Amino acid sequence: MDAATLEITNAAAPAKSGAAQQGWIRVEDLNVRFTSRDEEVLAIDNASIDVKPGEFVTIIGPSGCGKSTLLNVVAGFIKANDGRVTVDGVAVDGPSIQRGVVFQQYSLFPWLSVRKNVEFGLKMKGVGRSAREASARTLLGLAGLLAFENHYPDQLSGGMKQRVGIVRALATSPQVLLMDEPFGALDAQTRVVMQEILTNMWQRFRLSVLFITHDIDEAIFLSDRIYVMTARPGRIKAEIKVELPRPRTAEMTSSPAFLAYVQQLRQLIREESLAAMGTELRDGALGGFATEVGPGGACTIING
């Protein structure tokens, strides 16, 4: 680390004790309705969740269940119709620098270099150039991306872009990090590595994370608690406390305790997926494909 970084580190040391208690997200009796073609659709129905300071909480559910909508309400991008959303007791009213957001699409500014992307929030805050640069460099160094600081986002791979996205959201020291399926667009291998990086980062930063995913293993591996959401309208169906030891390691994913959580969640989600597809899967859709077809292929059924 260079001299500038050390300077910041030392100056900020006294703030340590006060920081621990911040970042309490509370969502109470939330309702969100959308109007599409003069028809009102209930996207979220009476959902209540909370994320305690320093806690890692995941919302899991079938696609289209409104979990991203819920995150967007907490982020302040969407207004709730009813209910209360507060962070540390203050009602959410629009986006704020206190709530960092990591999006599924990488959302890096293509016209800014990797470092300038990370600096963006600090610049908005009015932090001076050299302090900004030092902070961005430190964070990029931690994410193993310092060598790419002057590259443009389009020159990076998906995993690297998302690491920059996370680092950019962390640069302004938010109390809360909101992550909307951040690894959804990555391939399976990169994804697993990213989950490990994230869990280690979180272990150090100790901020409150609200994480959205539809990947069961990902949810268990990362979370302290998991909310399972139902399909249209989105309701909170179950809350599961994940009591696996910290720090989490890749080996844990094959432990009996981990697999038991997988089993439990899979059952809960399966019910929801079936409910969500209810209109598509009428008579015999699931059963239909279970029919013995034999070597004649589909022709046998169609002709015979």
Next chain:
Amino acid sequence: MLMAHRLNNLGGESADEPPLIAHLAEVTPIAPVSEPAAPRPDAITPRKARGIAPRTLLTWLLSAISLAVLITAWHVAVKYKLDFYIRFNNIPSPGAVFDDAANLFGNARFQRHVGLSLRRIITGFSVAAVLAIPLGLLLGRNRVARELIFPALEILRPIPAIAWVPMSIMLWPSNEVSIVFITFLGSFFPILLNTIQGVQSLDKVLVRAARSLGAGQLALFWHVVLPGSLPQVFTGLTIGMGVAWVSLIAAEMISGQFGIGYFTWEAYSLVRYSEIVLGMIVIGVLGLLCSGVIRLIGGWLMPWVARQNQETS
């Protein structure tokens, strides 16, 4: 403050927390393997240096062949006075044109024609850009403004700039201003429409990202909307420059006393056939230079786009 505290923590060595840095050090080297698309930091500059030499040589060679074929075909057609519906009887040969060129380019009157045309283009195009870009940004961003102003513009838009010539002569006090006005009109709408399009096609997630990073309305406009729509603005400028030249030449031929368009038309009236060809070539070269200048400014203002093209080419 808070961040610095965390940074401090990151470097800390408390026994009960996992060594993040050590872990990252383990993970990072893996990244290029598990992410095959990842470019190495050093891979980009050498690539540029290595890739260009043989390729440009071939490009130049092919360009030279292309031009040689065109000029030879022209020469042959004139030499044998080809007459098959298209007539080459009165067309000057490339040699004759070349001989006249040296003469003409030194001629002060000719230089004045070129200078005047350039002045008209620069004035008309600049005024169009200065008006159309801010207006486009406003209309793209503000729905009320768009619905208020756009219908009026939609009625004027389909009218070609050349159709404005008589009206323009009546409207403006001098011939000069009316020609500049025609040039302005030609480039105004392409710039405006592309700017609006650029603002509206801006990825919404970028706006959200900026807002969650603390950008207010002004910062959002300056740091996100403007750079985000810049590539499309430059598309508009390039198209606008092309249309500006079309409009200028037509306007000069109809109502001018000076300018390269007038010069070309006059050459026809005075039966100076090789000057017609020279006029055409000069117009082409000037048009090329003007769009080259725009591309140059664009590349300079948008280094990230240049990088993208380099990657894909």
